[in-house]
Amino acid sequence: xxxxxLHTLRTIIVLGIQLVTLLLVLLVIFGAPSQxxxxxxxxxxxxxxxxxxxxxxxxxxxILMGKNGIRVxxxxxxxxxxxxxxxxxxxxxxxxxxxxxxxxxxxxxxxVTFINNFAISGQYFNFSTTGQWMWDEITVNIPPGVDSYKxxxxxxxxxxxxTERDAKLAEQEWQTATRQNGLSQxxxxxxxxxxxxASGVDIxxxxxxxxxxxxxxxxxxxxxxxxxxxxxxxxxxxxxxxDQQELTKV
Numbered sequence: 001x002x003x004x005x006l007h008t009l010r011t012i013i014v015l016g017i018q019l020v021t022l023l024l025v026l027l028v029i030f031g032a033p034s035q036x037x038x039x040x041x042x043x044x045x046x047x048x049x050x051x052x053x054x055x056x057x058x059x060x061x062x063i064l065m066g067k068n069g070i071r072v073x074x075x076x077x078x079x080x081x082x083x084x085x086x087x088x089x090x091x092x093x094x095x096x097x098x099x100x101x102x103x104x105x106x107x108x109x110x111x112v113t114f115i116n117n118f119a120i121s122g123q124y125f126n127f128s129t130t131g132q133w134m135w136d137e138i139t140v141n142i143p144p145g146v147d148s149y150k151x152x153x154x155x156x157x158x159x160x161x162x163t164e165r166d167a168k169l170a171e172q173e174w175q176t177a178t179r180q181n182g183l184s185q186x187x188x189x190x191x192x193x194x195x196x197x198a199s200g201v202d203i204x205x206x207x208x209x210x211x212x213x214x215x216x217x218x219x220x221x222x223x224x225x226x227x228x229x230x231x232x233x234x235x236x237x238x239x240x241x242x243d244q245q246e247l248t249k250v
Contacts, residue, residue, distance in 0.1 A: 053117050057091040060119035064088060069119075074128040075211070078114050091116055127211035133170045133188075134211045138218060140225050143200040151229070152203055156192045158224045162217065163190055163207045170208045 048055070063069060065088075070076050074085045076095070083095035097110045118124055126132065142151055167188040174188070190207040209217050 053115055054091060056117035056120050057115045060116035061088075061090050063119040064093065064116060068126075068129075070124070070126050071128075074126055076127065077125045078118055079122050079124070081112050081114075083112065086111070089116075093118075132211045133166075133173070133208050134214065135206055136209050136214055136218060137204055137206040138221055138225070140203045140205070140229075141197060141200055142203055142229075152192050152194065154228055155203060155205060155225055156190070158228060159190045159192070159205050159207055159221060162221055162224065163209060166209050166213075166217075167207070170210075 070085055070088065070093070072085050072088060075098075076083070076085055078093070078095065081095065081097060083097040085093065086096050087094040092113050092115055094111055094113045097108045097112050114122075127134075140155065167190065170188040188208040190205065193204045193206075195202040195204060205221070207221075
């Protein structure tokens, strides 16, 4: 990396010396131009157009260093590319890519570099700061012959138990933000929907979770649902002791 940077710096210096030499030769041959302010103005305008990305990148660096910016080690998404920040330079920001948000979040091994103008003309999301909540979902297929309504109720209760704390925190932050800005109130209650499928019924569970904990919570929910589906088929349908006593009395 150091050799590449030295080679790049050497190339820039050589080109700069050649341009300055060319300008001096032209001044000696043709003399100083009569409309210097106009030429300087046109030259400055041309340089502004040519280097506009670098100018935006320079000012974008100040935005990234601000309160709502990003830091090395943050989990971010920049212009649709997600990953962990490994370097923040004056003109460029580098990420260790971890794929998109529908994947498992494993590193792809690629180092992606962005010019800092995305802070002004693009978009970025920082999932490592406070209040970065997101809706996630899991899909479970219920085969034919299983009591879908009882299974849905059991899965719903499991999701409520697993995400209760995060849902309360998300609602508190959302209510604080909406109350300050006069917006409508938002709810973070998990939802369970049924969709017909070729082999039974697909159950789609949506819930709110902090972005940084998304994969851990998803794995725990999948494990809980698998344990639930592998219980004996008659366990969910067996009446409780109280129900049995009432039936005996009748």
